[in-house]
Amino acid sequence: xxxxxxxxxxxxxxxxxxxxxxxxxxxxFFIASFSSGLFLGMLQLYDVDTILRYSGGAIRIGxxxxxxxxxxxxxxxxxxxxxxxxxxxxxxxxxxxxxAVAIIDAPQEIDDITELRIYMPDSAxxxxxxxxxxxxxxxxxxxxxxxxxxxxxxxxxxxxxxxxSFEFVYSVLLPLLMFFPAFVAGSLAIDALTEExxxxxxxxxxxxxxxxxxxxxxxxxxxxxxxxxxxxxxLTLLKLNGIVIQNTIWVFLLATIVSGITSMLAALAAVLLQxxxxxxxxxALMLLTAIAVSNLLNAxxxxxxxxxxxxxxxxxxxxxxxxxxxxxxxxxxxxxxxRRLMA
Amino acid sequence: MNKVFVIAWREVSRxxxxxxxxxxxxxxxxxxxxxxxxxFALWSTLSLGSGLYQIGVSGDVPPIRDSRFxxxxxxxxxxxxxxxxxxxxxxxxxxxxxxxxxxxxQYAVRxxxxxxxxxxxxxxxxxxxxxxxxxxxxxxxxxxxxxxxEPTEAGGATQQGTRPEETIIPSLTPPPLPFGQVIIALLYxxxxxxxxxxFTSSFMDEKINRRLTILLSAPVTPFQIILGKxxxxxxxxxxxxxxxxxxxxxxxLLTLAIFLPTTLFIFAIYLMVPLFYRTFKDVTFIxxxxxxxxxxxxxxxxxxxxxxxxxxxxxxxxxxxxxRGELFTLREYLFPSLPMAAIFGFSMYAGTHLLNEEFLxxxxxxxxxxxxxxxxxxxxxxxxISVPLWSVLVIPAVYMAQIIVLAFAADLPLGxxxxxxxxxxxxxxxxxxxxGIVMLMDHGKIETSRQVLWYAFLSVVGFFVxxxxxxxxxxxxxxxxxxxxxxxxxxxxxxxxxxxxxxxxALVTTLRMKTRLSYTAILTIGSMVHFLYNxxxxxxxx
Numbered sequence: 104x105x106x107x108x109x110x111x112x113x114x115x116x117x118x119x120x121x122x123x124x125x126x127x128x129x130x131x132f133f134i135a136s137f138s139s140g141l142f143l144g145m146l147q148l149y150d151v152d153t154i155l156r157y158s159g160g161a162i163r164i165g166x167x168x169x170x171x172x173x174x175x176x177x178x179x180x181x182x183x184x185x186x187x188x189x190x191x192x193x194x195x196x197x198x199x200x201x202x203a204v205a206i207i208d209a210p211q212e213i214d215d216i217t218e219l220r221i222y223m224p225d226s227a228x229x230x231x232x233x234x235x236x237x238x239x240x241x242x243x244x245x246x247x248x249x250x251x252x253x254x255x256x257x258x259x260x261x262x263x264x265x266x267x268s269f270e271f272v273y274s275v276l277l278p279l280l281m282f283f284p285a286f287v288a289g290s291l292a293i294d295a296l297t298e299e300x301x302x303x304x305x306x307x308x309x310x311x312x313x314x315x316x317x318x319x320x321x322x323x324x325x326x327x328x329x330x331x332x333x334x335x336x337x338l339t340l341l342k343l344n345g346i347v348i349q350n351t352i353w354v355f356l357l358a359t360i361v362s363g364i365t366s367m368l369a370a371l372a373a374v375l376l377q378x379x380x381x382x383x384x385x386x387a388l389m390l391l392t393a394i395a396v397s398n399l400l401n402a403x404x405x406x407x408x409x410x411x412x413x414x415x416x417x418x419x420x421x422x423x424x425x426x427x428x429x430x431x432x433x434x435x436x437x438x439x440x441x442r443r444l445m446a
Numbered sequence: 447m448n449k450v451f452v453i454a455w456r457e458v459s460r461x462x463x464x465x466x467x468x469x470x471x472x473x474x475x476x477x478x479x480x481x482x483x484x485x486f487a488l489w490s491t492l493s494l495g496s497g498l499y500q501i502g503v504s505g506d507v508p509p510i511r512d513s514r515f516x517x518x519x520x521x522x523x524x525x526x527x528x529x530x531x532x533x534x535x536x537x538x539x540x541x542x543x544x545x546x547x548x549x550x551x552q553y554a555v556r557x558x559x560x561x562x563x564x565x566x567x568x569x570x571x572x573x574x575x576x577x578x579x580x581x582x583x584x585x586x587x588x589x590x591x592x593x594x595x596e597p598t599e600a601g602g603a604t605q606q607g608t609r610p611e612e613t614i615i616p617s618l619t620p621p622p623l624p625f626g627q628v629i630i631a632l633l634y635x636x637x638x639x640x641x642x643x644x645f646t647s648s649f650m651d652e653k654i655n656r657r658l659t660i661l662l663s664a665p666v667t668p669f670q671i672i673l674g675k676x677x678x679x680x681x682x683x684x685x686x687x688x689x690x691x692x693x694x695x696x697x698x699l700l701t702l703a704i705f706l707p708t709t710l711f712i713f714a715i716y717l718m719v720p721l722f723y724r725t726f727k728d729v730t731f732i733x734x735x736x737x738x739x740x741x742x743x744x745x746x747x748x749x750x751x752x753x754x755x756x757x758x759x760x761x762x763x764x765x766x767x768x769x770r771g772e773l774f775t776l777r778e779y780l781f782p783s784l785p786m787a788a789i790f791g792f793s794m795y796a797g798t799h800l801l802n803e804e805f806l807x808x809x810x811x812x813x814x815x816x817x818x819x820x821x822x823x824x825x826x827x828x829x830x831i832s833v834p835l836w837s838v839l840v841i842p843a844v845y846m847a848q849i850i851v852l853a854f855a856a857d858l859p860l861g862x863x864x865x866x867x868x869x870x871x872x873x874x875x876x877x878x879x880x881x882g883i884v885m886l887m888d889h890g891k892i893e894t895s896r897q898v899l900w901y902a903f904l905s906v907v908g909f910f911v912x913x914x915x916x917x918x919x920x921x922x923x924x925x926x927x928x929x930x931x932x933x934x935x936x937x938x939x940x941x942x943x944x945x946x947x948x949x950x951x952a953l954v955t956t957l958r959m960k961t962r963l964s965y966t967a968i969l970t971i972g973s974m975v976h977f978l979y980n981x982x983x984x985x986x987x988x
Contacts, residue, residue, distance in 0.1 A: 118727060126731040133738045195595045206595070215577045218585065225590040227770060234586075234621035241584060241616035242563075248581040254574050257541040258562040263555030270495030270514075270553075287734070294726035301654050379726055380647040406497035413550070415500055416533040417516070 106313040110321035114295055115328065124329060131283055131333065135276065151235050152265040155182045162236055165194045165203030173247060174207065174219075177240035198222060205233045217248055272346060273409040280337040281354065281408060284330035285362035286390065289369035291326040293382045296373035316438035319374065323366045330362035331355075349414030353423050357411065360426045361404050365390065367433040374441045449666045453674025457648065461678075499554040502528055505540035508565045514557055567617055586612045628748050630694055631765035634701075635744055637686035638709055639737050642716040645679040649720035650729060659803050668801035672794065676713055683709050696768060704764045704779075711786035712740060714793035721800050722815055743846065758782060785842035792839045799823055821885040829891065833882055833901050834908030840878045841912035847874045864984075872976035876969055879905050879947070880954040884965060887958065898959055902951040910944055950976045 118124050155162075159182030166175045167188050175185045186203045188194035194206045208220035221237075223230040246259045296319070299305040308318060334355060341348060348354060368389050372382045397403045402425055410418040496513045502525040503510070503517050510517050520528060525537040529546060535554035537544040543558065545551040570579045588611075589595055652658040661671055684702060687709070691701035715736050723729045748762035757763045761782045767774050800819055810818070824832045851870040883901050886892045892901060954972035957963060963971075 117725065126735050130731070130734050130738050133735075133742060191595065198589065198595070199592065215581075216583055217581055218583045221584050221586045222589050222595050223586060225588045225593075227772070230588060231621065238616065238621050241582070245580070245582040245616050249570070249578070252578045252581055254570055254578050256566050256570055258543065258559070258566060261543055261555055261559035261562065263545075263557070263559055264549060264552040266495070266553035266556045269549070270498060270557075274495045274498060287730070290730045291727055294730055298726045378651075379729075380644075380651060383647075383730075403496065409495075410497050413498060415516075416531075417500060 106311055107317050107321045107324075110308075110313070110318060111325045111328075114322055114325035118291075118325075118329060127284075127287055127329075128333060128336070131280065131337070134283065135280055139276065150265070150267065151239070154232065155236060159183050159236070162233070163203045164233075164237065165197055165206040167191055167194045167206065168209040174210070174240065174244045177243045177247075178237065181236070181240055183236060183240075194222075204229065205237070207237075273413050274405070277341065277346075277348070277354075277412055278405045278408050280341070281334055281358040282361060282404070284333040284337075285358065285365045287333075288326040288330035288362045289365035289386055289390070290383060291329065292323055292366040292369040293373045293379060293386055295322045295326065296370060297377065297379040297382055300373075300377045301379065315441050319370050319437065319441055323363070323370050326366050327359070327362050330366075331359050334358040334362075348412045350411040350419075353411050353420055354408060357404065357408055357423045357426060360423065360430050363430045364393075364426065364433060367430070367437055368393070371433075371437060371440065449670045450674040450677065453661075453666065453671055454677040457675050458678050460648065461644070495557065499536075499557055500534045501554060501558070502534040502537045504537070507538050507540065508562075508569060510561065510565075512557075512561045515561070563617070580615050580618065582616060584614050584616055586614060627766045627769040628745075628751070628762065630769055631748060631762040632745060633690050633694075634687055634705055634708075634762075634765065635741060637690070638683055638705075638712045639740070641679050641683045641686070642712050643733060645676060645713060646716045646719045646729070646733065648675065649717075650723065653720055653806055658801075658806065662801070662803060667798070669794070669798040671801065672717065672797050676717070680709060680713060683713075694769070696765075700768055701765070704761050704768065704783075707783040707786040707790075708744065708761050710790040714790040715740065717793050717797050721797065721806070722812060722819070724810075724812070724815075728812065761786075785845055788839075788842040789846070792843070795839075796823060817881075817885055817888075820882060821889055824882050824886060825889070825891060829886065829901065830904060833886075834904045834911075836882045837879060837905045837908030838912035838915075841909070841915075844874055844878055847871075865981075868980050868984075869973060869977045872980060873969060873973040875909075875947075876950055876954055876972045876976055879909055879951045880958070880969070880972070883951075883955050884958050887955070895956065895959065898955045899952055902955050903948055906944065906948045906951050909947065946976075946979055950979075 161184070163184045163186050164178055165186045165188055166178070167190065175187070178185050186197065188197060188203075188206075191206075191208055194203070194208075197203050198206050204224065206222040208222070210217045210219050212218075219241075223233050243259075246256055249256050299308055309315065313321075338348065338351060338355060342351075369382070369386045372385045372389065373379075376382045376385060394403070394405075402422075404426060407418060407422045407426075411422070497516055499515050501510070501515050501517055502520040504520050504522050504525055518534070520534075520537070522537075522539050525534070525539065526544065528534045529537050529544060529551075532546075535551050536546075536558065538558070543555065545555050573579075587595065649658075652661070658671075662668070666674075684706070687701060687705050688698050690696075691698045716733075719729060719732050719736070723732065744760050744762050747757040747760035748766055749757075751757045751763050751766055758778050758781045764774055764779060764782070796819065799822060805819070805822065820836075824836060827835075848867075848871045851867050851874070880902075883892060883898065883905060886901070887898070892898060950972050953975065954968050957968045957971065958965065961968075
């Protein structure tokens, strides 16, 4: 067995023996379920579409004397129940005995501007929900008034389907599960390298028939294997949960390349600084910079990943190749720097 | 106390040296650059759903500057073909939007609607006089129970005690986001976790270069060492919290009161990391696990504020209430804070007894190391004191574990939530009640069956006293949730559950003594019995 494989085997063995990898998988499971839990909670409690779909009819809005204007129609169109009152006094009675949760008084024309009075309960929770659900009807009414005044406003009839769930799964959940292992791989690479420095075992290790470069490569290679295994696991689980992922091979390859990049960057930091505390810190900074810069250059791996996964026609293997080129150049750069510093 | 300050000062200068000298300028510069770039990048480009929609544009269309859309210019006929081939998600032709009926295209329509509304408002606002562009005003009045809607003479403001009238332009004033306050409260967790990580690595550093050993041989107690090393970081965290409070115009003292127990709790947990790690990989993993769990524990309940009173397990809920200008009672304050403070106390106690050279250097699997730690803590005093004391002290931890279980089980399908939560909490309870006795048995401190039963009884009594103490504080707050009443045992008949718990613990410990089954297997059996009992209480078997 070559020294390279001996180091790889030792690294993997320590991780598996100490069962730390199980903790890593657990963490990701927690993060995924936590963010979905958070997201679902937000969606169920605070999303207008969801509220209206499940309990729109139960929201009763009292409207006073609307012989003119289509406001009541707009409210009904959004699935709420409109309760008509003749006068404000009747509406007030209805408000207090629970016939309507909020009252909209008849609009008045004042100085060329239409004015509405809305009465809501004092409770912060209920009034904020009412504010949320009557927002769209109010905007539609505003557009109606604009058209009456001869203002040309476009794109008012767009509807579509609520897109947050779709956006969450492909631009948050999937990138999170694919790139978190890469982040962990980087941290692990730093741990594996700085441990040798701080325990003064690096010299011993290098007295074996193994070059500095070979040793770093072996450590990077073993953490990448761990990351890739996790990505494969997540992809399988997502598919089992009925989430459609197009271009699976490219998605997987991109995740692999990114974990290669992060662990090489981490190795670079570890070789330069040779202690864990500072290396981890610099590594975190490097990642932040990388995310920011790739965003500015319009080549964010996160965007590429989500576009591959939804099967965007204009995103294909070439988008992945850009990252591969970056990985190869890091791979070529690493031995040069490590040799100079460890000589 | 003086010695504590000496150690604290030494800690400060150590950090200065570590990040001082040659790296400091470089790090500071890099840090500033990174912060600048990422703030700019995040602000302008990163958003939910970046790059998800491919749209074709033809004719007179306002420029679409939103990272969610990738725009290509097409002519109408070509665009329709691309749309049919599913190469683009929708086609904007002048003021007309053409879409397909499938979901992806409809998602794109909704996303475009959100963007176009803003773009059109801007255009209309710039082209037309204000009264034409924004022809509607809505005056919102808040009416309390029994109050009249008639405006008083003071310009429409209603009676005292309610919020003042607001005037909004619907298209320009988004409704208040109830979630916003939760996000502000979330800000506080960042400095806590970040700074405590430095505390951990400082401890580790000293452990590696053996300076901790030298320190231990000096005339200071382990307690003073821990307190001294922790002090600068805690002060720094509190300063950061105060800073955020000032920036967000919150009451500084109240904020500190809310987050002090949380800070201590997080430091308590991070104190355990350097004591138990063997390799750097352990540290990375444990730190990540801890960060995830604590964040989940703190954030998830707060999202469900107003929905269930269980949300008060998180101090963030208190912070959200504070930002809303609402009051909370002393009980509501103690409910999340007391267990956290108790865990801090327990962790300090454990830390001072484990901070010795033999324990620090030993290289064993983590589970063995924890087992060893428990044994060391237990055998320190007389067993008839330490066994029940252990059960009392771990109550807050158990209680937190159960909350976490509940939070995660809530993600499961509804039918499974209850079963999983009940089994997991039974498992946790059986574990903490029996582990001390099992460790003492393994080290030969408990030998006869009679002793086993006696200590099982003591452990259960301790557990019970602790549980009732906790329930006494929290009873009024969580009373409504039926699951929690079983988990935390609010039953008035004290005697029956006491006997039941004794039977479970005695079962586990006796099995351990008499059989060769593994501890995990025995625990599973004990938890199963416990689970069936809880299930029966909930009416599942009837």
